[in-house]
Amino acid sequence: MKRVFILVLDSFGVGYSCDAKKFNDIGANTFGHISEYCYFGKANDNRFGTLNIPNLMSLGLGKIYYQITGNLPLGILQPVNVISNYGFASEISTAKDTSSGHWEIAGVPVLFHWDYFVNKNNSFPEYILNQIILEFNLPGILGNCQASGVDILKDFGELHIHTKKPIFYTSSDSVFQVACHEKYFGLNNLYDLCIGIRAILNKYNLNITRVIARPFVGENACDFVRTGNRKDFSKPPHQKTILQKLIEEKNGHVIALGKIADIFDNLGITKSIHAVGLTELINNTIQQIKSAVHNTIVFVNFVDFDSIWGHRRDVSGYASGLEFFDQQLPKILHALYDEDLLIITADHGCDPTWPGTDHTREFIPIILYNKFMKNNYFGHRKTFSDIAQTIAKYFLLSSMQYGVSIL
Incomplete structure (x- = not known):
């Protein structure tokens, strides 16, 4: 039975990307700065001490960070063994917004330019x-x-x-x-x-x-x-996503949790589940792992990392959210079936220590976990769409226009 579970830690960037200069984001680093603030005692509102995420580290998060920066995240213990495949990716879409990031993950990068309301006052025509x-x-x-x-x-x-x-x-x-x-x-x-x-x-x-x-x-x-x-x-995606391909070519199922259905204008979605908050989203994710059938993608967006903690520049809240997610990870891993493919990633950065309240142009982590996969570093991927191409190969679908399979 083949199933894919995509967990998007909304805004969890792992260091400024190669084109960050275009976005005035040189130096942004969502993961690195959160771990730094925790290490120096500057993120102790309703939590305390260094960032405690041992399960994410065992899936290769620390090694991803080391490959990008040449340093280990401050104060976080490194695991003896890494149990997943891991790497990171650059975004080729022209913007660093939610839709562009998710569409590129689904194999449809945004290579055109969106319109914007650029005036700070009297913004709308x-x-x-x-x-x-x-x-x-x-x-x-x-x-x-x-x-x-x-x-x-x-x-x-x-x-x-x-x-x-x-x-x-x-x-x-x-x-x-x-x-x-x-x-x-x-x-x-x-x-x-x-x-x-x-x-x-x-x-x-x-x-x-x-x-x-x-x-x-x-x-x-x-x-x-x-x-x-x-x-x-x-707006609907401008090309066919991996979600639509699975439905059309394999009569498959795509279950959307959180705001995923909205992001894709409900295209390529067979079931949408309304869930709010980290706890509810995690519980629903575990339930879907237990019940999803063959040829299913379960696509989850954990929006609180972005909307509540990233944009509001709440480092302590972001750290607490990561620690809670990490505590629940063993339940997620334990519920997986042998053939399942778990993908943990992000859609952009939103460094809570960065000036302003906007997203930040960063690399995203890609963690691929399967119970029988050996730990492997698959390097720097040139587009988020490598995720979609990997899913296409996993389900034996026709290839996407963009991306190279990691498998």
Whole structure:
């Protein structure tokens, strides 16, 4: 029985990549800086001491880091034996956003350029805003700027409740984000609004990656929090992904956990499971390992590493998340069947020590684990799409256009 489990530690980069200069990211290092902060006692909020991730280290994470930097991560014990195949990859997509990273993992790199809303204030074109207000009979809008998701609620959340005006904002990524209160605006109303905005952007040929619904709750600026009902309305991949190939060529199954289905606009997905938070995602992953059938890909995105800890520059939170994931890894490994292929990787970096709140252009780790694989370093891969090509070979599918199989 052949099954593949792809676990994306969203934003877990392992050192700045060869083209990081283009992105002003020379020196960024998500893994390295987290381990450094822990070693020097600068990441002790609700945790303490050096970064404790022995299971990830036994899968080759430390050796990956050494191959990239020539150093071992500070304060982390090195295992006697490594039990998996391991290496790292560069991204060839033109951007460092979530969609580009995941699509490239699935064999479809983004070699064109996305459109962006580059103005920090008055970010969205007036003709777009006017059409949205007209079509949805809105009393107006708030925000219209580049902002972090936490700050925007403090600035406009109370006014939103009083006026019912939705909050529009963007970032350095190609996104149009809409924050609305679940109770006072309504969750379904927010989703409908985002679907309409997606259609309007498409109508005007604006190549924006995602329209993101950002629901929140709370009564005032002191207690506003975003809920787990986020939904992304994405552009569809521009070519056939490995997910679609498995379904079409092997009558296979693709089970998406977390925000994976949204990222791929539900193309190449046979079942989507809504799960929020690290614990729930890990539990659902283990359940799928126990129940998934032949010719199945289970694709999981652990978004908290990026959205809660990376973007918010929370080193202690990121370290705690890694340690919790590491503690659960033995359960995941134990549940695997003999022929299963486990892939642990990332989609970009988001160094929580780096200036600003944006993603960072970094190498991603690639860990390939199978119960009968011997430990092997497979080197620096030139594109994330080597993952998709590896999956194609594993399932005996037709080859992808990009990438070289690691197997």
